[in-house]
Amino acid sequence: MAEKIAILGAGSWGSILASVLDENGSEVRIWSYNPEQVKELNEKHTNKRYVKDYTYSESIVAYSDIEIAIEDADDILFVVPTQVTRSVARQVGEIMKRTGQKATILHASKGIEEKTYDRLSQVLAEEIAPENRDAIAVLSGPSQAEDVARHDITLVTVASENQHAAEKLQKLFMNNYFRVYTNDDVIGVEIGAALKNIIALGAGALHGLGYGDNAKAALMTRGLAEISRLGTSFGANPLTFIGLSGVGDIIVTATSTNSRNWRAGNELGQGKSLSEVVENMGMVIEGVATARAAYELSQERGIEMPITTAIYKVLYENLEIRDAIRWAMTRDGKAEIG
Incomplete structure (x- = not known):
């Protein structure tokens, strides 16, 4: 009997994951708050705003x-x-409590909730009662929706503290172009997935300013170092950050023109204001909110994160990008490791 899967969110990633699962033989339903989008998906079987x-x-x-x-x-x-996950999860939790339904809960979003600094698995655990969920898991990795849509080779990881649930989800998603690994480090996978969007903003900004490959490689390498520092302070496995949801996700998000975070950074580097960039994008730029959350977390925990700090100051304190780069480059010398 086919697995019944409900996907909440009909953007580019949610709708393409629906296609992967449908191709694999699951019974797939997809929810959107937008009635016009629902009508388009059901009648024309397209989603032109998100996947042309x-x-x-x-x-x-x-x-x-x-x-x-x-x-x-x-x-x-x-x-x-990310910032509406709690309100949607609350609706789902209330429905499941009333109906007595139980399901495996999974997310494929990438961010940290503002103010609470909660990872999304924590948000889901707080809003959906234990008696209504078999497990909570996260799907993450270097996966642009546009590439998955054309069956480009894609590798991701599914992380859960429940190994049985992770293996079940691995089988549901895996096929000849979409390979899934399991991981039990939910903390590391979620932090890597969220914070790589900050690095993508920076990489786009460097491109917009005309910097070359050396600068981009430096940004990604040192960005990964500070993501690892923050993640391990929460108990993440440092090896997770050299895996698919760490370095893998940074590479694709910080180099691809399909990445809305990269595109947003590129526009900032070309001199556009943040408000102009947000308006032009027409879709959520997760790295903008995540930069604030990560900066505030780094201050709270005493973790040195100069790239995150520089990007935060550009986004929220109107620091000129070239001044932010100059500050980052002229700090006191440090040892690379340690």
Whole structure:
């Protein structure tokens, strides 16, 4: 019998993951808060605002009613923007509590909640009662939706403290172009996934300013170092950051023009204001909110994160990008390791 999977969020990543699961034989429902998007998916089988020139299977059914979308689902996958995950999860938790439904809860979003600094698995655990969930897991890795749509070779990881759940989800998603590994380091996978968006903003800004490959390589390498410092302070396995959800995700997000964080940084480097960039993008730029959360966490925990600090000051204190680079480059000398 086919696994019933509800995907909450019909953006580029959520809708393409729906296609992967549909191709693998699952019964897929997808929810969107936008009735026009639901109508387009059901009638035209397209999602032009998010994925151009792509046609979805007619067997994927979209809903604007979240209760109908999750009814009897074996697995519920959250792919909504970080800052609305809690409100959506609260709705789901209330429905599941009322109906007695139980499911595996999974997310594929990349960010840290502002103010609480919660990782998304923590948000889901707080809003969905233990009796209504088999496990909580996260799917992450270097995976641009546009590339997955054309069946480019893609490798990701699914992390959960529940090994059985991780292995079940691995089988559901894996096929001849989409390979999935398991990991038990939820903390490391989520922190790597969230903070790489900050580095992508920086990489885009360097490109917009005209810097070359040396600068971009330096940014990604040292960016990974400070992500690892913050992550291990929470108990993450340092090896996670040299894996798919660490260095892998940084490489793809900080080099691809498909990355909205890279594109946002590129526009900032070309002299546009943050408000102009946000308006032009028309979609959530996760790295902007994550930069604030990561900066505040680094201050709270006494973790040195100069790249994050520089990007935070550009975004929120109106520091000129060239001045931020000059500050970062002229700090006191340090040992590379340690």
